[in-house]
Amino acid sequence: GEDVEQSLFLSVREGDSSVINCTYTDSSSTYLYWYKQEPGAGLQLLTYIFSNMDMKQDQRLTVLLNKKDKHLSLRIADTQTGDSAIYFCAETSSGGYQKVTFGTGTKLQVIP
Amino acid sequence: ETGVTQSPTHLIKTRGQQVTLRCSSQSGHNTVSWYQQALGQGPQFIFQYYREEENGRGNFPPRFSGLQFPNYSSELNVNALELDDSALYLCASSLGQGAANTEAFFGQGTRLTVV
Numbered sequence: 288g289e290d291v292e293q294s295l296f297l298s299v300r301e302g303d304s305s306v307i308n309c310t311y312t313d314s315s316s317t318y319l320y321w322y323k324q325e326p327g328a329g330l331q332l333l334t335y336i337f338s339n340m341d342m343k344q345d346q347r348l349t350v351l352l353n354k355k356d357k358h359l360s361l362r363i364a365d366t367q368t369g370d371s372a373i374y375f376c377a378e379t380s381s382g383g384y385q386k387v388t389f390g391t392g393t394k395l396q397v398i399p
Numbered sequence: 400e401t402g403v404t405q406s407p408t409h410l411i412k413t414r415g416q417q418v419t420l421r422c423s424s425q426s427g428h429n430t431v432s433w434y435q436q437a438l439g440q441g442p443q444f445i446f447q448y449y450r451e452e453e454n455g456r457g458n459f460p461p462r463f464s465g466l467q468f469p470n471y472s473s474e475l476n477v478n479a480l481e482l483d484d485s486a487l488y489l490c491a492s493s494l495g496q497g498a499a500n501t502e503a504f505f506g507q508g509t510r511l512t513v514v
Binding site for chain 2: 291327328329330331332335375377385386387388389390391392
C-alpha cells in the first residue's frame with residue numbers, strides 16, 4: 288500500500304531557507320504534491336511535480352524529486368513568519384480516480 | 400478562497416447518533432472527494448464521487464456513505480457515530496475523475512466532535 292512519511296517539526300529563523308523532506312513508498316506515484324494548512328483552515332495546494340521531473344521552481348519554492356530513492360523535498364527561500372503552518376507531502380497514482388495519500392505533516396515554525 | 404464551502408463549520412454529536420455534512424463544490428467541478436483528518440494526522444481518503452456515483456473508496460466502513468447531487472454538491476453521512484469519528488472532515492472538488500494532475504480545491508472543513 289501507499290505510505291508517505293515526513294518529519295514532524297522544523298524550526299527556522301526568519302530570512303533563512305527551510306527544507307522539508309518526505310519519503311514515499313508507492314513506485315507507481317504519478318504526481319507528488321505539497322499542501323499548506325494554516326490553523327483552522329483547509330488545505331492549500333502549493334505546488335506539484337510530475338514523477339518524470341526532478342525539479343520544479345516556483346518563486347520562493349523549489350521542489351526536488353529523487354525518484355530512485357522515493358524522496359521529495361520542498362525548499363522555501365527567505366522564509367517569512369507567514370510561512371508558519373503545517374506542510375503536507377502527498378502523492379497520487381493513476382487508477383481511475385484521484386485518491387490523494389497524505390503524509391502526517393511537518394509543522395514549520397518561523398522564529399522572528 | 401477556493402470556492403468550496405462546507406457546512407456546518409463545527410458540530411457536536413453523541414455516540415450512536417447520525418450526522419450529515421455538506422459540501423458545495425467549486426463551480427463547474429464534477430468530482431468531489433471526502434477526507435477525514437484526525438488531530439495531528441494527515442487527511443485520509445474516504446471516497447470520491449463523480450457525476451453522482453461513487454467511483455473510489457478508502458478504508459472506511461459502510462456506515463460512512465455519501466451522495467452527490469446533479470448540481471455536484473455533496474453530502475457525507477456517518478451512521479452510528481463512534482468517539483474515534485471525531486475529526487476534521489474535508490471535501491475537495493476537482494474537474495475530471497481520474498486525472499491525477501487536476502488540482503483538488505479543498506474546503507475549510509467541518510470539525511466533528513463525538514462525545
